Amino acid sequence: MVRAGRGTREDAPDAQVDFVQLLSPTGERVEHKDYALEISADEAKGLYRDMVHVRRVDVEATSLQRQGQLALWAPLRGQEAAQIGAGRALEPDDFSFPGYREHGIAWCRGISPAQSARSFRQVTNGGWDPYEFNHAEPSIVIGNNAINAVGYAMGVQHDGAESAVMVCIGDGAMSQGDIAESFVWAAVFQAPVVFLLQNNHWAISEPTERQSRIPLYKRADGFGFPGVRVDGNDVFAMLAVTRAALARAREGSGPTLIEAFTYRMGAHTTSDDPTRYRILAEVEEWERKDPIDRLRTYLLATKAADQAWVESIDAEADVAARELRDAVLSMFGPSPISIFDHVYQEPHPLVDEERAEMVALIGAEEAGSLK
């Protein structure tokens, strides 16, 4: 068996090929011929605020899990730019489909960190009303919601609506058959969908070499739509490229695959131990490309913000973290009887019978049928 060394070949999946970058790791603005971005100081500061908030909340959620208050948490640290850039590119009418790590996208859609935490608290398997935020609940089965997103996009197309759909997938999902099918469907129907692929380099313990022989964005070529690799730690580039892809979808030009080249700085989830499979030097290398550091450097250097403002944002984020903690600690339920509530929309004799069985067994009060 031939084993590919990490990034040793020019066309290896993690090879440092050209990508779209508008803000360098040292905080300098760079231009790209295809992706101009006019961004005001306020807008840039808004992106910074978003990223600081989602990182701080992510740290809090991780602590809550460590303290036994959440069953699990999937940390997003390192992927803030990928998610905030893409999330802020969405228009209110657009519909998005997340994976389970997309707390940053959820934040952009108006979903509170507490709502994002509900399923990790296991008071529900959902978290919010998808139609209130135009944001589906995550699929934990990797990649199987991509084809749901394409179906939704076909519905948008059928409605003649001018909106787009975005679905979040990862480097691991790229090996799933459902992704190949969703690419085929999106291409042949020219569905208004953007595939946001966050290549965070690790599918739990497996590096991207175990998923691919070529850079992942190149896969789009074979399906007949554009693929583009973006510096996923550059929030400006993510915003510009996602905006362009969504605009392209809305105008009827079909799907785009965006590969956000980024890195999962933390563990896969709070149940994972990354020291077993990756070396510290790699993590340190990515520290130097941190998405928040580079934007702060830029904001301070351009005098869009000063140190006091930066500190005020940190303080605001601390408040958000405290709010999350308070909300999580006061999340109770569900009542045992509620498991029967939404199995079906229409009456179902077996569900009714089993609901009555539970009440008879543990009593109406304990079952929670007396509200």
Added chain:
Amino acid sequence: MTERTLAKAINEGLRKSMEDNPKVLLLGEDIGKLGGVFRVTDGLQKDFGELRVIDSPLGEAGIVGASVGLAMRGYRPISEIQFDGFVYPAFDQLVSQVAKQHARSEGAITMTLVVRIPFGGGIGAVEHHSESPEAYFAHTAGLRVVSPSTPNDGYWMIRQAIECADPVIFLEPKCRYWEKGEVDETAPPSSLFSAAVRRTGTDATLVSYGPSVKTCLAAATAAEGEGRSLEVIDLRSISPLDVATVVASVEKTGRLIVAHEAPVFGGIGAEIAARLTERCFYSLSAPPLRVGGYHTPYPPSRVEEDYLPNVDRLLDALDRAFEF
């Protein structure tokens, strides 16, 4: 009343639903110009256009997965899986998304979709074209599973399934597609999820659904010659089960035989036998018996007659029930 084949009756039911509700879309492999390999969608693309009758790419996960997204957007997608044995690539979509979306979203999302699957054997087909996968779906909370056995039910049940707010797996007995029966287009025979007593009797109850209902009726006719009066129940709905109708019958007859083409182990017959034993223990003169497929892969069709429930096997079970 109009005489129709089962295939034509379902076709007419689909047409009526499409006329009544612009949100109804059809998707599947070869359902457009070809009209489906069994011609169940014949003529629908011509009349409703390519946007409402969609020839899909060849991929079942895609067909069901896209249906999920369309349903989320407010459409009522009716998909066709070409043959029973091809539904398995869509199994994850059915179990993980179709069945769970409503519960996961705490009621916000309704999966208003129907997955049509021609199922069962008896047509001399090659491998993967004769299977009965209903138990997999019936085992999954969130799905509803129904099967029409007559053209009248074909016409009405597809319309009722399309109107249902829950996802419905619609199993079409392919060996009965070409059999004719009266269709009464003026009023539905009953609700989608109730069983029908197809023949009344006093000595034993035969319970079945889909393709085996006709076999049970033939067995009842044969048994009559031997002086035994059999009641035949067509379940129509496999999930939920109309247990009350079966209980009422077994309380009267005291004997129960369940027949289906699917393997008996872990099948619908086992569920019915268990439930009926719990409810009718003191009415039973014999243990409930099952007649169905063996615990083998569906065999080469040259020997399928020995695998499927037939009149002889049903009468043999009847003898055992009487001798107990």
